[in-house]
Amino acid sequence: MPTELIKGNTAIAEAALRAGLDAYFGYPITPQTELLEHLARRMPELGRVFLQAESEIGAIHMVYGAACAGARTMTSSSSPGVSLMAEGLSYIAASDVPMVLVDVMRGGPGLGNIAPAQMDYFQIVKGGGHGGYHPIVLAPATVQEAIDLTYAAFDLAEHYRTIVVILTDGCLAQMMEPAELPPMRERGSPISKAWALSGAKGRERRVFTSVHMSPEEGEAFVNKCARQWDVITANERRCVSEQIDDAEWLLVGFGTAGRVAQSAMRAARAAGLKVGVWRPISLSPYPTPELKALAPQLRGCLVVEMNTGQMVEDVRLAFDGRVPVSFFGRSGGVVPLPEEVLEAVHRMIETAKEVVC
Amino acid sequence: MLMADAPEVHLVFDRPESLTDVDTHYCPGCSHGIAHRLVAEVIDELEIRERTIGVAPVGCAVFAYNYFNVDFAEAAHGRAPAMATGLKRVHPEAVVFTYQGDGDLASIGIAEALHAAARGEHLTTIFINNAIYGMTGGQMAPTSLPGQRTTSSPCGRDVETMGMPLRMSELLATLPGVAYSVRRSLHNPKNILQAKKAIKRAFEIQIEERGFSFVELLSTCPTNWGLTPSESMTWVEQRLIPFYPLGDYKVI
Amino acid sequence: MHTTTEFVIAGFGGQGVLLTGQVLAYAALEAGKHVTWIPSYGPEMRGGTANCTVVISTEPIGAPLVRNPAVVIALNQPSFDKYEPIVRVGGVLAVNASLTTRAPVRTDIRVLAPHATEMAERAGSPKVAGIVLLGAAVAATGVLELGDIELALDKHLPAKHRDLLPVNIAALWAGAVLVAEPEI
Ligand SMILES: Cc1ncc(C[n+]2csc(CCOP(=O)(O)OP(=O)(O)O)c2C)c(N)n1
Ligand code: SF4
Numbered sequence: 001m002p003t004e005l006i007k008g009n010t011a012i013a014e015a016a017l018r019a020g021l022d023a024y025f026g027y028p029i030t031p032q033t034e035l036l037e038h039l040a041r042r043m044p045e046l047g048r049v050f051l052q053a054e055s056e057i058g059a060i061h062m063v064y065g066a067a068c069a070g071a072r073t074m075t076s077s078s079s080p081g082v083s084l085m086a087e088g089l090s091y092i093a094a095s096d097v098p099m100v101l102v103d104v105m106r107g108g109p110g111l112g113n114i115a116p117a118q119m120d121y122f123q124i125v126k127g128g129g130h131g132g133y134h135p136i137v138l139a140p141a142t143v144q145e146a147i148d149l150t151y152a153a154f155d156l157a158e159h160y161r162t163i164v165v166i167l168t169d170g171c172l173a174q175m176m177e178p179a180e181l182p183p184m185r186e187r188g189s190p191i192s193k194a195w196a197l198s199g200a201k202g203r204e205r206r207v208f209t210s211v212h213m214s215p216e217e218g219e220a221f222v223n224k225c226a227r228q229w230d231v232i233t234a235n236e237r238r239c240v241s242e243q244i245d246d247a248e249w250l251l252v253g254f255g256t257a258g259r260v261a262q263s264a265m266r267a268a269r270a271a272g273l274k275v276g277v278w279r280p281i282s283l284s285p286y287p288t289p290e291l292k293a294l295a296p297q298l299r300g301c302l303v304v305e306m307n308t309g310q311m312v313e314d315v316r317l318a319f320d321g322r323v324p325v326s327f328f329g330r331s332g333g334v335v336p337l338p339e340e341v342l343e344a345v346h347r348m349i350e351t352a353k354e355v356v357c
Numbered sequence: 358m359l360m361a362d363a364p365e366v367h368l369v370f371d372r373p374e375s376l377t378d379v380d381t382h383y384c385p386g387c388s389h390g391i392a393h394r395l396v397a398e399v400i401d402e403l404e405i406r407e408r409t410i411g412v413a414p415v416g417c418a419v420f421a422y423n424y425f426n427v428d429f430a431e432a433a434h435g436r437a438p439a440m441a442t443g444l445k446r447v448h449p450e451a452v453v454f455t456y457q458g459d460g461d462l463a464s465i466g467i468a469e470a471l472h473a474a475a476r477g478e479h480l481t482t483i484f485i486n487n488a489i490y491g492m493t494g495g496q497m498a499p500t501s502l503p504g505q506r507t508t509s510s511p512c513g514r515d516v517e518t519m520g521m522p523l524r525m526s527e528l529l530a531t532l533p534g535v536a537y538s539v540r541r542s543l544h545n546p547k548n549i550l551q552a553k554k555a556i557k558r559a560f561e562i563q564i565e566e567r568g569f570s571f572v573e574l575l576s577t578c579p580t581n582w583g584l585t586p587s588e589s590m591t592w593v594e595q596r597l598i599p600f601y602p603l604g605d606y607k608v609i
Numbered sequence: 610m611h612t613t614t615e616f617v618i619a620g621f622g623g624q625g626v627l628l629t630g631q632v633l634a635y636a637a638l639e640a641g642k643h644v645t646w647i648p649s650y651g652p653e654m655r656g657g658t659a660n661c662t663v664v665i666s667t668e669p670i671g672a673p674l675v676r677n678p679a680v681v682i683a684l685n686q687p688s689f690d691k692y693e694p695i696v697r698v699g700g701v702l703a704v705n706a707s708l709t710t711r712a713p714v715r716t717d718i719r720v721l722a723p724h725a726t727e728m729a730e731r732a733g734s735p736k737v738a739g740i741v742l743l744g745a746a747v748a749a750t751g752v753l754e755l756g757d758i759e760l761a762l763d764k765h766l767p768a769k770h771r772d773l774l775p776v777n778i779a780a781l782w783a784g785a786v787l788v789a790e791p792e793i
Contacts, residue, residue, distance in 0.1 A: 002638075031650060114650070175645055176634060177644070259673065264671075337675060338676075339676045
């Protein structure tokens with residue numbers, strides 16, 4: 001039983017530190033700042049690297065350098081800052097070096113506002129930087145899950161030599177919940193880094209570059225990444241569900257929207273409706289087979305997001321026309337309320353009846 | 358109230374036409390408000406209100422567009438000098454100014470500031486140096502003093518790992534494109550008057566097309582310094598000015 | 610059956626709104642309940658209004674924000690005006706009558722409107738008016754024992770306010786006692 005209430009931002013920072021974070025680089029931005037501030041205090045205390053960069057562009061390229069040096073490294077930001085990191089993310093992906101990015105999404109586009117949102121699903125899951133790379137994207141819904149996923153993120157990143165993004169929003173980052181922190185791990189990665197730059201003392205020299213001058217060479221690299229992504233897709237899908245066994249109607253949401261969907265599901269159950277909830281935790285790779293397997297029992301699916309409809313496209317792809325999919329979203333920083341999701345559930349059921357008659 | 362038989366009344370203090378009639382969101386004792394007023398008075402006095410375009414930063418002055426009664430655009434964090442360049446190149450007859458904090462100008466946006474200055478853009482930049490990030494809640498700025506405690510330098514700015522603060526007025530003065538680079542302070546009436554003169558000169562230099570003009574204003578942030586408004590004024594005088602000497606670094 | 614109770618605590622920044630909410634959240638933790646605490650955040654809080662939502666439940670909590678909270682603790686007039694209409698039917702509204710200028714209009718909820726600032730002064734400091742209302746609201750709902758709140762205060766009052774522990778506890782009981790008294 002947890003004995004502490006921990007704020008999402010602090011929890012993620014402390015979990016990263018306990019997972020053996022060697023070097024953190026970041027730049028202040030609300031609603032992520034407590035994460036940076038926690039590490040500003042803790043990292044120097046433990047003799048590790050903390051640096052406030054001159055900008056998010058600086059921060060991501062410092063991470064790039066530290067990653068090439070073989071460090072467990074991460075940065076964190078919020079939507080406008082992550083846009084600035086797009087270039088660095090692409091170079092990091094092109095260099096096969098591991099890193100962790102925490103993105104605490106806020107209302108956009110532009111400067112938008114600092115309220116919770118999920119308007120950057122496409123940006124993070126489908127791209128970010130140029131060149132069509134795939135990061136692993138994990139979306140926690142509780143402070144405990146944020147801790148557990150962050151703690152696991154570094155091993156995942158290093159195992160596959162890839163980018164792992166913890167994608168969350170201002171709601172979870174600012175929220176306090178009872179949670180337990182994992183033990184402090186020994187410094188030093190359990191995974192060999194016989195690729196890192198350290199000075200070519202008594203060994204062949206090593207080089208990191210994202211330049212592939214000949215198109216054939218470029219294609220070979222991209223194909224290698226694609227094969228690696230197949231392996232990740234096979235191994236790293238994560239999702240959870242609740243009240244699914246007899247469900248005829250499905251609510252789908254990730255992160256904060258997934259929690260709101262859970263409350264709406266309970267209210268719907270109390271009203272005698274056979275509603276279940278499915279929540280993807282890995283948004284990339286998407287748990288498509290798991291979702292698809294539910295199709296035969298379902299009469300309809302409602303996707304809840306804090307945007308105007310992004311992940312809903314992946315849900316439609318998974319069901320491939322076999323289940324009618326509707327959408328309910330609030331955006332610009334508005335968090336949906338369970339009551340309005342329940343109303344949308346009723347509308348979905350009404351519409352389905354009309355179709356049958 | 359004016360009455361027909363009242364003695365002659367002289368208006369001695371009024372809101373400049375270039376300020377809108379709204380309350381600002383600035384904290385008590387913050388000198389952003391003073392800086393706004395000075396810029397507005399200068400715009401009025403030069404009679405350029407109808408051809409002035411302002412560019413707001415990301416920082417506590419993000420809502421400057423609500424307070425200045427002139428055309429305005431709000432830039433991304435640090436990019437105001439680039440956006441101002443675009444505006445000015447399309448409208449060379451306009452008077453274009455940026456209003457930026459120390460995080461905005463000297464940290465994330467230093468490339469844009471230096472390059473606008475290096476190109477000698479006919480722009481005026483008002484630089485509010487309060488040695489901290491106000492809007493995000495008190496993190497270290499590139500102008501935070503050595504040893505200064507902030508939420509991202511909780512043990513004080515360690516210059517070994519975080520470097521020495523940047524002196525922007527001195528730095529910009531080295532660039533050939535810069536026609537005017539001066540530092541003033543807003544901590545008492547005498548200095549405020551001198552600041553206003555400098556702001557006016559900066560706008561005139563733009564109008565005369567002599568090059569980039571830059572006025573750094575030492576400013577307060579009582580909220581994030583953890584001081585009262587009057588203690589803040591003293592802090593400017595006793596701590597900021599010794600590190601950031603007031604003066605003219607370049608005047609063409 | 611599971612029960613879930615949502616609290617909104619609102620007032621001016623500086624009235625201890627967020628801290629009062631945290632005390633409630635820690636008390637729920639002491640009682641072995643599930644709990645979430647979420648503040649309003651950002652620069653709009655400077656000198657302006659602040660609020661937080663605390664959800665306490667016997668099952669894992671879904672949404673941390675709701676349209677109609679079961680309990681509202683309003684520490685000033687703007688919060689009173691904003692939140693009175695949205696308290697769930699049958700819910701509780703605790704409002705500081707010392708700082709508000711009108712009588713409540715809702716009749717389908719339980720309204721507790723003590724002069725909390727004066728009561729807090731009698732307990733030892735006007736700063737603990739929020740705790741007076743917390744005592745009243747918790748006693749009215751029965752969602753937690755007052756002992757849990759005492760424990761939370763004892764463990765989690767920030768070090769700089771440590772000397773105010775007895776004052777806080779006195780304020781808590783002063784509020785709670787109001788509810789026990791027969792209503793007139
Ligand atoms: C790309 C990006 N990064 C970070 C932020 C967050 N942010 C907003 S204002 C600010 C700094 C404000 O400090 P300063 O420029 O010194 O102005 P002040 O608030 O002190 O007037 C930061 C880091 C942002 N909005 N966009
Ligand atoms: S936080 Fe600081 S800079 Fe911002 S308005 Fe308040 S005093 Fe001024």
